[in-house]
Amino acid sequence: MAPVAEGLASGDEGVTYSVTMRDLDRVRMRLDRVRAAAGEIDPVFLDTPSLPCPPLGQALGCAVTLKVETLNPVRSFKGRGTETVAAQVRRAGASRMVCASAGNLGQALAHSGARRGLDVTVVAATTANPLKLRRIAELGAEVRLEGADIEDARLLARELARADGAYLVEDSLDLATCEGAATIGLELVRDDPELDVVLVALGGGALAGGVGYVVRSLAPHAEVIGIQPSGAPAMALSWRRGTVVETDHIDTIADGVAGRCPIPEVLDDLLVVLDDVVLVAEDSIKAGLRALYEHAGLVVEPSAALGIAAVLEQPERFAGRRVTTILCGSNVLPADFARWVLEPAAHA
DSSP, rough: OOOEEESSSSSSOOOEEOOOOOOOSSSSHHHHHHHHTTSSSGGGSSSSEEEOOOOHHHHSSEEEEEEEOOOOOTTTTTHHHHHHHOOOOHHOOOOEEEOOSHHHHHHHHHHHHHHHTOEEEEEOTTOOOOOHHHHHTTOOOOEESSSSSSHHHHHHHHHHHHHHHHHHTTTTSSHHHHHHHHHHHHHHHOOOTTTTEEEESSSSHHHHHHHHEEEEEEESSSSEEEEETSSSSSSHHHHHHHSOOSOOOOOOOGGGGOOOOOOHHHHHHHHHHEEEEEEEEEHHHHHHHHHHHHHOOOOOOGGGHHHHHHHHHHHHTTTTTTTEEEEOOOOOOOOIIIIIIIIIHHOO
16 A cells, blocks of 8 residues: 655645555665564563453454553553663673653663663653652662753763763664564564554654554565654655744643654654555544543553544444554553543543
C-alpha cells in the first residue's frame, strides 16, 4: 500500500508525498538483527500478553486485541530497546550511559544498566512526571532536570555525554532502541499471522518504526497506523509532508510521545513502514483511558490509549475490522488518572 500524505497545519500548502511501501531496503533495520535482539533482552520483557477483549470490541464496533507491554519492572515497552542498547554498550567496554527521557526510557535504561553494572544518567525536563522521575532514581540512575520539555533535556544529555565520554542513548536514532521495540512486531505476527490493522503510539518513532518494519516485512497485508496527540504533532506533520517539521511547543497529557523535533533518519523509516499517521484530540485520549479501564480493567498512561482514541474518533474506518493496539506504558500518577478517568465516570 502506498499512502499519499498531505500537510496538516493551518495554512499548509498541502504538499503531497507518495511512498512505495515495498522498498524496505531503505529502512535502517534488518530482520536478522531484530531476531538477534530478542536474544539480548531480559525475558521479563518478552512474550507479553496479546489479549482479545470482546467487551471493548463491542463498545467500539470492531474486534480488539490488546498487546499489553506494562507487566514488567518498568511498566513500559522501553525495556526491549534499552536491553538491546545496554548489551551493545557492555560489549563495547563502556561503563556509563546517558539519555534524555520523559520518564519511561529513563526507567528502562536504569533497569538495563543496573543489570549489567553500567552507570546511568537520565536528563528530564523540569515538567516531567514526578512518579517516573522517582522510579528512575529508585532504580539507581542519576537524575538531572533541565528545561521545559524533552527537547531541552536532549541538549543537556548530549553535552554530558561529550563531557564525560559516556555512551549517549538517543531513543529512535539509536538503532538498537528500534530493533528492540521491533521484537513486539515479531510476537504480533507470530501470534496472529492474519492480523488486520495495528495501531501504534507514535512519538520519537522507535516503537512505530520497529513494529511497522516487522509487520510490513512479515505480514504485508496488514495496515500499520501511527497515532499522535494533536498537542504534539511534529512527527505527524513531518510524515505527511515528507520532510522534518519542528513545532514550537507541546500541549498534551501524553507525555510519553511528546516531542517537537523529529529525527530525519527516523522519519525516513516511518515514510516506508507506516500506512498512515493520524492525530487525536485530548478529550479522545481521556475517553480511551476510560474505555480501557471500564471494559478491560486496565490502568494505563495516556500514550497507551492513543490507539483506542483513534477508533473512537473514526469508528467507521475500523468498523468490523480486527484491530490490535499496543498498550505501551502504565506509568501514570494516581491523581491524574483519577481526574481523567475516575471522576468523570463517577459524575456520569
